[in-house]
Amino acid sequence: MTEQEVIELIDSSLAEEFELERDAMTPEANIYEDLGLDSLDTVDMVIVLEGAFKFKIREEEAVRGIRTLGDIHRFVLSKMDQKP
Amino acid sequence: MSLSAVVITGIGVVSPLGNSYEALIKDLFQGHSGIAELPSLRAVGGLRSRLAATVNNVEAKQIPRKNRRSMSDMSVYAYLASLQALAMAEFPQEQLACGELGVSIGSTLGSTATSEGFFKDYFQDYSLERMKSGLFFQLMGHSCSANVAQSLGITGRVMALSAACATSCQAIGYAYEQIAFGKQQAILCGGADELHPLTVATFDVLHAASTAWNDCPDQAPGPFDQRRDGVICGEGSGILLLESRPHAIARGARILAEVVGFATTSDTSSIANPDVGAMERCMRLALTDAGLTPADIDYINAHATGTGQGDIAEAEAIRAIFSDSAPVSSLKGHLGHTMAASGAIELAASLGMMQQQRLVATRNLLEIDERCRGIAHLQHNEERQVSTILKNNFAMGGINCTIIIRRHTGD
Numbered sequence: 001m002t003e004q005e006v007i008e009l010i011d012s013s014l015a016e017e018f019e020l021e022r023d024a025m026t027p028e029a030n031i032y033e034d035l036g037l038d039s040l041d042t043v044d045m046v047i048v049l050e051g052a053f054k055f056k057i058r059e060e061e062a063v064r065g066i067r068t069l070g071d072i073h074r075f076v077l078s079k080m081d082q083k084p
Numbered sequence: 085m086s087l088s089a090v091v092i093t094g095i096g097v098v099s100p101l102g103n104s105y106e107a108l109i110k111d112l113f114q115g116h117s118g119i120a121e122l123p124s125l126r127a128v129g130g131l132r133s134r135l136a137a138t139v140n141n142v143e144a145k146q147i148p149r150k151n152r153r154s155m156s157d158m159s160v161y162a163y164l165a166s167l168q169a170l171a172m173a174e175f176p177q178e179q180l181a182c183g184e185l186g187v188s189i190g191s192t193l194g195s196t197a198t199s200e201g202f203f204k205d206y207f208q209d210y211s212l213e214r215m216k217s218g219l220f221f222q223l224m225g226h227s228c229s230a231n232v233a234q235s236l237g238i239t240g241r242v243m244a245l246s247a248a249c250a251t252s253c254q255a256i257g258y259a260y261e262q263i264a265f266g267k268q269q270a271i272l273c274g275g276a277d278e279l280h281p282l283t284v285a286t287f288d289v290l291h292a293a294s295t296a297w298n299d300c301p302d303q304a305p306g307p308f309d310q311r312r313d314g315v316i317c318g319e320g321s322g323i324l325l326l327e328s329r330p331h332a333i334a335r336g337a338r339i340l341a342e343v344v345g346f347a348t349t350s351d352t353s354s355i356a357n358p359d360v361g362a363m364e365r366c367m368r369l370a371l372t373d374a375g376l377t378p379a380d381i382d383y384i385n386a387h388a389t390g391t392g393q394g395d396i397a398e399a400e401a402i403r404a405i406f407s408d409s410a411p412v413s414s415l416k417g418h419l420g421h422t423m424a425a426s427g428a429i430e431l432a433a434s435l436g437m438m439q440q441q442r443l444v445a446t447r448n449l450l451e452i453d454e455r456c457r458g459i460a461h462l463q464h465n466e467e468r469q470v471s472t473i474l475k476n477n478f479a480m481g482g483i484n485c486t487i488i489i490r491r492h493t494g495d
Contacts, residue, residue: 019149038150040217047214058213 006053006080007073013052014072017044027070035069042066055079087264091492093337094173094325095432096165096274100137100318100419104168108429109436112418112444113465119301119316119420128281133293135301136279137318137420151235154221156195157278159231161321161425166232166272169325173337175270184269184331186241187233188259189276189323190251191424194223196280228276228321240268246424249387250348250479251275252322253427257346257487259326269331274428276321283423287315290356292391306417306448307388308395308456315389318420322428341435344472345374345488355482358394362484363401367474370486371405380472381410381488383443384459385434387476388414389421398476399456406459410474413462417447427477431487434473438491442467 001009011025020035031037037045046058053076057063062075097104100118101111111118122136144152144160155163166189170180179185198219205214221227226244233242241262245255252275259273277283287293294314297304305311332339347369351362371378384402388395395414402412415430422429437443445462452461471491478484 036150040153043217047216051214056213 001080003077006077009052010049010072010076013048014045017048025069027068027073029069030067031069031072049076053080088266089329090260090263090326090343091329091332091339092324092341092343092435092489093327093332093339094169094175095340095435096168096172096323097320097429097432098139098142098161098165099320099322099422099429100139103139103142103164105172105432105436108433109440112415112433112436113442115447117302117418117447118318119304121298121301125281125284128285131281131285131288132295133284133288133314134298135294135304135316136284137316137422138279139320147235151231153218155231156198156222156227158191158195158276158321159222159228161278161319162189162228162276162323163232163235165274165276165321165323166236169272169323173325175325176335181237181239183239185238186243186259186262186268186271187229187238188243188245188255188271188273189228189232190245190247190255191228191275191277192246192248192251194225194227195278196282197278198222200280232272238272241271247483247485248479248481249421249423249426250477250483250485251424251427253431253475253477253485253487254348254483256324256326256343256428256431257348257485260343260346263326263328270325270327272323272325274321274323275424277319277423277425279317279319284317287317293317294390304417304448305390305450306446307386307390307414308399308446308452308461309449310451310453312390312395314391316416316420318422320422320425320429322425322432324428324432339492341438341489342492343487344490345370345376346486347373348483348485351482351484353482356480358397358478360397360400360404363398363476363478364404366484367401367405367476367486370474370488374488376472376488378406379409381406381474382468382470383434383437383473384410384412385430385473385475386412386414387478389416394478396453396455398478399459403458408458408460411443411460411462411466411468413444413446415444417449427475427485431475431489434475435489438470438473438489441470443470
């Protein structure tokens with residue numbers, strides 16, 4: 001997948017799961033304050049990303065540091081780089 | 085101590101006959117049926133009954149996502165019906181969180197569809213890694229009540245009775261008692277259920293589901309008819325807002341009716357089969373609770389679901405108390421059996437009859453079963469002065485329930 005395809009898959013998956021307006025999904029958007037997610041949503045966000053990208057991230061410390069959509073993009077891209 | 089009078093000030097309905105109280109009453113008086121063949125039941129191996137009364141045109145997306153994510157269909161129905169009841173009652177928004185308003189909405193089970201979805205995935209590899217955060221909130225026994233309270237910000241008592249087909253009748257009855265006792269000023273009460281093949285199978289396996297009318301749902305005989313062959317399962321939600329009379333009057337609410345009697349008993353003769361004496365005892369206890377005699381009852385809304393044994397037992401019990409003095413009808417021929425919601429939806433419908441002074445007949449009751457005779461069956465809608473109504477619900481597990489409502493006179 002290209003970087004753009006990864007970002008598109010992240011955004012479309014999250015938009016579908018959390019019924020987000022795509023216009024609001026800028027890399028700078030804070031997932032809590034701007035996109036309205038909460039702690040239950042972050043549990044589901046991990047499952048959605050694991051399903052979309054077929055990796056396991058639940059135990060990763062970096063997940064807890066995610067604040068913006070851009071953080072998610074960078075995190076997933078770094079994970080994709082690590083994939084064999 | 086003196087007990088407070090308890091009144092009904094709001095009604096909400098999501099049913100196979102429309103998703104409002106007004107739509108329900110209109111369709112009932114027009115003799116419409118919400119029963120149809122449910123094609124998905126064809127795919128279930130061993131299931132002989134294919135008729136069902138399902139809810140249609142529910143716009144779940146009108147519910148905010150964060151509220152909706154913890155709801156299965158039954159909670160969606162309960163939430164929408166609760167909104168209707170509060171709106172009809174013009175219940176003040178600022179009183180939702182005053183602690184004096186409670187919620188008591190029961191269901192037969194937590195969501196079976198959600199449970200099926202989880203286990204279907206789980207059995208692939210016995211992994212919980214795909215389990216989403218909302219799962220438990222749809223499976224828990226108090227899912228409807230908790231979802232309604234959370235979504236509407238109601239901070240009083242939250243209760244979740246579960247008594248199968250008597251669930252909402254019990255919920256209303258116990259709410260009546262709690263308000264009378266002064267423990268809450270108002271309670272949103274009733275029941276909700278969502279149809280799943282397991283619902284139908286529960287009755288089919290006991291040879292208590294209708295199987296002979298799959299190809300002609302509109303002709304399916306009604307309760308008490310000698311051609312009836314069992315329950316037709318349904319779904320929906322019925323919610324009443326009960327208030328103490330002083331509370332309702334103080335806020336200038338329009339009072340729809342008064343709850344005056346309630347009884348619920350355990351029939352230990354069988355966990356599945358009805359007993360005439362136990363049914364009779366329950367109705368007599370409700371009359372005593374209301375301080376009424378059989379002659380005071382103007383209409384009986386029967387539980388009668390269309391089963392062989394149940395309809396006969398209820399007819400016998402009614403005959404023993406009322407003979408043919410009070411008109412009797414069952415609404416299961418119109419609505420199917422909406423399970424945990426049936427008590428509240430049918431009580432709401434009965435209240436509609438009281439408001440219009442007109443009774444709805446049992447649908448498709450053409451040839452009365454000899455064993456169900458001796459009571460005043462309504463085979464045609466009838467104009468009638470109705471002030472006091474007795475409503476029955478009898479459930480698997482040996483749960484009997486009777487509630488009595490009376491026209492509010494303002495005295």
